[in-house]
Amino acid sequence: MIEFLGDVLAWFGDPDNWIGPSGILNRLREHVQLTAAATVAAAILAIPPALWLGHRRIGGTFVVAVVNIGRAIPSFAIVVLFLPISIRLGLGIGFWPTFLALLFLAVPPMFTNTYTGVAGVDPDLVEASRGMGMTDREVLTKVELPMASPVILAAVRVATVQVAATATLGALVGWGGLGRFIVDGFSVRDNVLVFAGAILVAGLAIFLEVLLGWVERRVVPTTLQSRSDVVESVVA
């Protein structure tokens, strides 16, 4: 075991493993770019409709059930499924099948959490805001959105970390990223390479978790912080 960990350390110590198109730095760049693209696209697709539907408190059960179907599609299956589709559409292998799979993965939790966060705001509070003469828009932006912000931001953080972890599967369909080390390690039965790849992906995911947790504490209104800290303080 000690010997094995020594081999892993030696792998990280070799400068050749860091540079070039298949080096750690380039794989990291690919991984981060794909994660960012998929997460931002998912947020744009998921959050606005969820805010509106949550505000109206309509179609909750139905919408959440439909979106859960997206959640139910295995990302492994989606990555593989989009390979022949992507080829037929002329999008090729690698980036597109992986990107679309990650989108499927990230949209449902963002949508459901935003929806339940907004729809779950105390009805008395909403009633009181309306009584104070707030318009529909003001109720959403000044009351419901701040109240739901801890849940929404937590959802974005969780989705981002999950996307970063699952982007690894893209290596099965010709995408680069840090998953390359794991998949290549698998095919040549090199446990050192697999272990090193896992360290890199887990390290990136934990870094994102810490970073987004910090952003959350900065953005969430202070009056709601104590509450969100209890439930959501993960990697401190």
Next chain:
Amino acid sequence: MIHVAQASEGFFSWDWVVNHLDDIWARTVEHLMLTAIAVAVGMLISLALSVVALRYRWTYSPITWFTGILYTIPSLALFAFLVPITGLSVLTAEIGLVSYTLLILIRNTVAGIDGVPEATVESARGMGYTNRGLFFSVELPLALPVIIAGIRIAAVTTIGLVTVTALIGQGGLGFFILRGLNLFYSPIGTTQIVVGTVVSVALAVAVDLTLVGIQHVATPWSRRRAAA
């Protein structure tokens, strides 16, 4: 010849499905078993750890930190780490699958119990509930909707992750997806990818709806509140 040419350009072969119904059924049952064991064991471990975290607050951070790390390790790598120790076995698959359920289940259990209104807890204490009675008769039932929401996510996530275990020789319906990946250029390949995916999704939806039904029956008070 024309028939063959058409088939090779197709995307889905019903013939393959009809000829492999036994195979599909067997893999579906295997898939369900792998999931059920993982979620059940995961829930037991999570309940124990949640009790510890609620009793000794300082342990919550390290528990979620550790299960958070397990959750972020890519499934491919976690399974690969275990193979030298437990081999290409069901045990390897289950250790990985259980690991992934813990974070979700613990978070929801703790959040659910934390979400029980202070006034309700105070009232129960005022009525003479002991710690144990308070936990089992008041806090746990009131937290049930949140806990079941966690179980639903864990179950659906696990059904998805089971497919990945195809890479270590298990996989349930993932077996078809992996075989399809190796034959993706032919309709026999794409058919298997689609079958593996569709049946896996159907399984997830069925399990999710079953859990919704269980919650509906188990927490009649939340139903009344939702209706109001």
